[in-house]
Amino acid sequence: MGFSVSAATAIVFIAAFVSVGVLYSAGYAGFEQVEAATDAKHENALQAQNTAINITDVVHDADQPVEYVNLTVVNQGSTTLSVNATDVLLNGTYQKSYVTRTVSTGDGTVPAGSGGTDLWLPGETLRLSIQRNMSAPIHVYVVTETGVTATEVSA
Amino acid sequence: MASVSSETLILFIASILVAASVAGTMTDGVNRLGNALSDMSDDVSEEIRSDIEIISDPSSDALYDQNNATLTLLLKNTGSSRLNPDPGNVDLLVDGTYHENVSTAVIDGETWQVGNVVRLDAESLSLASGDHRAVVIVDGAREVIRFRT
Numbered sequence: 001m002g003f004s005v006s007a008a009t010a011i012v013f014i015a016a017f018v019s020v021g022v023l024y025s026a027g028y029a030g031f032e033q034v035e036a037a038t039d040a041k042h043e044n045a046l047q048a049q050n051t052a053i054n055i056t057d058v059v060h061d062a063d064q065p066v067e068y069v070n071l072t073v074v075n076q077g078s079t080t081l082s083v084n085a086t087d088v089l090l091n092g093t094y095q096k097s098y099v100t101r102t103v104s105t106g107d108g109t110v111p112a113g114s115g116g117t118d119l120w121l122p123g124e125t126l127r128l129s130i131q132r133n134m135s136a137p138i139h140v141y142v143v144t145e146t147g148v149t150a151t152e153v154s155a
Numbered sequence: 156m157a158s159v160s161s162e163t164l165i166l167f168i169a170s171i172l173v174a175a176s177v178a179g180t181m182t183d184g185v186n187r188l189g190n191a192l193s194d195m196s197d198d199v200s201e202e203i204r205s206d207i208e209i210i211s212d213p214s215s216d217a218l219y220d221q222n223n224a225t226l227t228l229l230l231k232n233t234g235s236s237r238l239n240p241d242p243g244n245v246d247l248l249v250d251g252t253y254h255e256n257v258s259t260a261v262i263d264g265e266t267w268q269v270g271n272v273v274r275l276d277a278e279s280l281s282l283a284s285g286d287h288r289a290v291v292i293v294d295g296a297r298e299v300i301r302f303r304t
Contacts, residue, residue, distance in 0.1 A: 004167040008174035015178030019185035026189035030196025037200035040235035044206065048233075085270030087231065087263075092215025094229055094262060094272065139215055145270040147208035147233040 048146040052077035056125075058140050058154035068099070071128045073142050073150065081120040083112040085145035088128060090138060099129040202295035206234035209291060210272065213302040219282060221304070226277040228300065229262075230291060232269050238293055240267040246292040247277055254280060 057072035069090060075081055083103065088095040101113040104125045110117055112126065120126050140152045211218055211229045219226050226249065232238050240259045247254045256278045264271045275291065282304045289300050 004170040007167075008170045011171070011174040011178050012181075015181050019182055022182070022185050022189045023192075026192045030192050030199075033196045033200045034203065037203035037235075041203055041206070044233065044235060082270065087210060087229075087272055089210070089212050089215075089229070092212040092217030094274070096262065139212055141210070141212045143208075143210045143231060145231075145233065147210075147231065149210065151212075 044146065047079050048148055050077050051079040051081065051144055051146045051148040053081075053142060053144060053148065053150045055140055055142055055150050055152040058138060058152050060134060060136065060138055060154060066131050067133050069130045069132060069134055069138065069140075071130070071140060071142070073126045073128070075120050075122050075124055075126070077148075078122050079146065080122065081144050081146075083116075083118050083120050083126065084114065086120070086126070087143040088130070089141035089143070090130065090132065090134060092139065092141075095130055095132075099131050100127075101129075102127045201236065204234050204236040205238060205294035205296040207231060207238070207291065207293050207296045207298055208233045209289075209298045209300045211300060213300055218302055219304045224279055224281045226280050226282070226289065228275045228277075228289065228291060230273045230275055230293070230298075232267050232271055232273075234296065235269060237269070238267045240273045244293060245273075245275060247275065248290040248292075249277065249280060249282070250287055250289075256280070 052075075054074050054076050055071060056074055057070070059068075059070040061068040061070065071088065083101060098113065101111065101116070102109045103112040103117055103120055104127070105121070109127075112118070112120070136155055138154045140154065141149060142151070143149045208231045209228055210231045211227070217227065228247075230245075238244075240261055242257050242259050245257065245259055247257050254277050258276045258278070260274050261267050262272050262274050267273050284304050286301065286303050289302070291298050291300075
């Protein structure tokens with residue numbers, strides 16, 4: 001009688017300790033995962049706060065057989081943006097391809113987008129040339145990867 | 156040590172068996188709880204990482220096509236993880252009513268990575284002229300767009 005009580009208690013205690021260990025590891029791993037996700041979300045929010053773009057020029061060249069629209073956008077914030085992740089909507093329609101995309105850096109103008117630089121650093125100007133027949137007025141919507149948008153209407 | 160009777164031995168074995176089965180049930184239950192906790196934190200962290208923005212121009216005619224009764228929305232992934240663009244994973248409510256007939260397509264890539272845009276077409280959607288409100292929900296990220304037709 002005496003020894004079996006001790007043995008049974010010992011078995012149950014060992015099982016209790018193992019359970020606490022399993023629960024604690026699972027709980028802590030889960031907490032770390034949620035904390036990492038929250039940190040990523042806060043980081044994104046800070047990036048969005050620091051993003052600012054301004055469309056300085058919209059030129060509609062209607063003299064060509066196929067019309068051109070040339071946009072000039074300046075990165076006025078302190079976030080480095082991605083040229084490939086920047087979206088342009090002209091009169092609500094998503095623009096999938098561009099004739100040329102260039103970024104004017106401190107060392108001159110370089111090609112941007114696929115086959116060129118993807119970085120649009122703070123202070124740099126992105127010039128986009130789009131070939132499309134448009135009817136005036138043109139509503140231009142430029143969206144960065146952080147979700148910050150700039151809009152301009154040109155006659 | 157004095158020799159023990161067989162009854163004591165049987166009782167000893169029985170009590171050890173009971174203790175072992177209690178211990179086994181307890182660790183089994185705790186294991187299941189640990190797995191459930193793991194799954195729950197996976198889901199919660201995915202939801203936290205999901206974020207979209209509706210980048211459609213609400214003032215343009217390209218938003219709602221009266222002739223085809225189709226509403227087209229552009230959704231940009233602004234979160235920190237890849238999203239699933241299947242129509243079953245994207246919920247659309249127009250003026251408070253759930254709309255089932257939706258199709259999706261990633262327009263600037265293969266998958267809906269961070270920074271990519273998905274076009275959501277809601278077909279057979281007849282909207283009277285006036286103000287409307289569309290709500291898109293993807294993996295817990297909810298965005299609203301208000302427009303006029």
